Amino acid sequence: MNQPPESMTTENPAPAEGQRTIALVDDDRNILTTLSIALQAEGYATRVYSDGEAALEALRKNPPDLAVFDIKMPRMDGMELLQELRKTSALPVIFLTSKDQEEDEEAGLAMGADDYIAKPFSQRLLLARIRAILRRAAPHAETDDTPPTPQAGQAEVITRGRLAMDPARHQVTWDGKPVSLTVTEFLILEALAARPGVIKSRNQLMDAAYPDDVFVDDRTVDSHIKRLRRKFRAVDPDFSAIETLYGAGYSFSDG
Known part of the structure; x- marks a missing residue:
């Protein structure tokens, strides 16, 4: 029987002022490494976790700006991780899913995931979704009774x-x-x-x-x-x- 991979956690140095942080949670280390490099090239700080349980504790203690979860993982899968996280946090989350996991997609979106992307996926698509969700989340920092400042265009x-x-x-x-x-x-x-x-x-x-x-x-x-x-x-x-x-x-x- 295959044993789950040894837990992997990478906490990079504190991001620079104004730099957005993306957390990646996936038991595929190749995906973690590839996405982390791509995100850093786009100017994001990254944290990576191959274990849902370790990720949950870290995300609660030091929330990033957005997280990307794989669904199928050992110890704690992405669905369980999101369910636990939603008890205390509205952190934006994107799910990575396989094409045969439509029911999981439905359940994840109902649970509060912001979007999902099917594997195999385009890095360009994921980056576009991350940028769009971060743009959407930014106005939430404003109070409800303070209208946003109009901008050209x-x-x-x-x-x-x-x-x-x-x-x-x-x-x-x-x-x-x-x-x-x-x-x-x-x-x-x-x-x-x-x-x-x-x-x-x-x-x-x-x-x-x-x-x-x-x-x-x-x-x-x-x-x-x-x-x-x-x-x-x-x-x-x-x-x-x-x-x-x-x-x-x-x-x-x-x-």
Whole structure:
């Protein structure tokens, strides 16, 4: 029987002022090393853990700005790690999953993961998701009664009937009720809501949510649409604004 690998923990020196820190939790040391090098090349400080139990204690004591969890790990898997972490922390988390773990993806997103990426994955996609989530998380440091300072080129709030989307804050409401979306879900919904009634093909929605060099299949987009509908129906059981045009794609109705 294969034994779990010896626990690996790497705590780099304290990050420079203003430098963001990313924690990586995966029992594959090649992935830990490769991603750590790629993230450091992008200017991030990194910490790596091959053991969920060791990661949990460290993340509680000294939270990073964002964490990337593998799901399948010995001792404590990514799902258990997120469940324990969510008891005390709202730390942004991205899951790395295998293509045959759709149920795990569903459960992880429901539990509070911010996004998931299927293995094998593009480093460019992961870096794009990390940047997007960190941009989204930044406004949370502001108090609710202090509006953000307008900036040149800042996206305006999108209002379509009962839907309101604030790209700067990554906030979505339906009939004034908040709806929590992952970065990918937000980008797909934004592409649909930009032109109500216009049919968007799956390829167009892929282009809106993923970098040009990343391949995703039709099932991936369909899965995101399924989750979007489920989240909106949790606040409005009659939600039907995202329409399926069989053989063509999807559209958004603001009627």
